[in-house]
Amino acid sequence: MRLGKAPRAEETGAFVQCQNCRKTLFRKEFEEALLVCPSCGHHHRLSGMGRIDATFDPDSFHEIDRELSSLDPLEFPEYREKLEGAMKKTGMNDPIVSGTAQLEGILVSVAVSDFSFMGGSMGSVAGEKITRTLERAASGGMPAIIFCATGGARMQEGLLSLMQMAKTTAAVQRCREAGVPFICIFTDPTMAGVLASYASVADVIIAEPKALVGFAGARVSKQAQVVKAPDDFQTAEFVLKSGMIDRIVPRREMRSTLARLVRMLGGGMT
Ligand SMILES: [Zn+2]
Numbered sequence: 001m002r003l004g005k006a007p008r009a010e011e012t013g014a015f016v017q018c019q020n021c022r023k024t025l026f027r028k029e030f031e032e033a034l035l036v037c038p039s040c041g042h043h044h045r046l047s048g049m050g051r052i053d054a055t056f057d058p059d060s061f062h063e064i065d066r067e068l069s070s071l072d073p074l075e076f077p078e079y080r081e082k083l084e085g086a087m088k089k090t091g092m093n094d095p096i097v098s099g100t101a102q103l104e105g106i107l108v109s110v111a112v113s114d115f116s117f118m119g120g121s122m123g124s125v126a127g128e129k130i131t132r133t134l135e136r137a138a139s140g141g142m143p144a145i146i147f148c149a150t151g152g153a154r155m156q157e158g159l160l161s162l163m164q165m166a167k168t169t170a171a172v173q174r175c176r177e178a179g180v181p182f183i184c185i186f187t188d189p190t191m192a193g194v195l196a197s198y199a200s201v202a203d204v205i206i207a208e209p210k211a212l213v214g215f216a217g218a219r220v221s222k223q224a225q226v227v228k229a230p231d232d233f234q235t236a237e238f239v240l241k242s243g244m245i246d247r248i249v250p251r252r253e254m255r256s257t258l259a260r261l262v263r264m265l266g267g268g269m270t
Pocket of ligand 1: 018019020021022023037038039040041042
């Protein structure tokens with residue numbers, strides 16, 4: 001299973017250290033638990049392919065649009081270098097991995113964001129891949145499932161990046177008109193321009209435990225607050241209480257929960 005780089009630091013061979021409780025864990029056990037700490041339950045970030053392996057039927061993923069990669073339309077300082085660095089580091093062309101996969105035998109249109117590629121930011125390529133994922137669902141009569149892990153829109157592409165918010169949201173409407181369900185999963189973090197566009201208008205919204213969910217980052221929101229926000233502000237648990245999401249689902253239950261949902265909502269072809 002390609003779970004991706006688990007905890008950044010203190011990795012030594014057979015052991016890893018939990019980023020939250022700092023306990024030393026057996027790597028094998030940790031990977032079998034899909035990078036969830038068996039001691040404190042902290043959900044570490046998965047890579048895009050790791051998420052696909054952890055969620056969908058083995059060997060059922062068919063990647064589409066892998067070749068799409070961002071240009072530098074505004075000639076933004078250092079953007080090209082950052083892009084090339086991210087490509088080299090991750091072996092990907094963009095944070096979004098998209099295609100089709102099977103979920104307990106049901107064919108679904110999927111997109112997964114990988115935070116390790118420029119913070120999962122949505123530029124024109126990410127927006128296009130999300131749009132195509134939703135359009136494939138609509139035209140193929142498949143449920144759409146999208147996992148978010150993002151800091152928001154990609155500032156180096158300016159307005160072209162912000163335009164993706166409208167484009168992806170319009171694509172959700174196409175799913176609605178075709179009568180196919182769209183399920184969105186907020187993983188840590190789901191922020192800003194992505195939260196404020198297609199992600200928030202899904203038919204069903206699920207979050208992983210303790211995922212950071214919000215519009216502005218913590219520092220900016222603190223400066224803008226007139227009254228003090230609760231301590232758990234911008235967590236999955238807080239936004240569940242306020243009705244913004246439907247459910248929090250631990251990673252080990254994600255596959256069966258999604259499969260149940262797509263069957264209930266009239267999911268797709270096999
Ligand atoms: Zn832990």
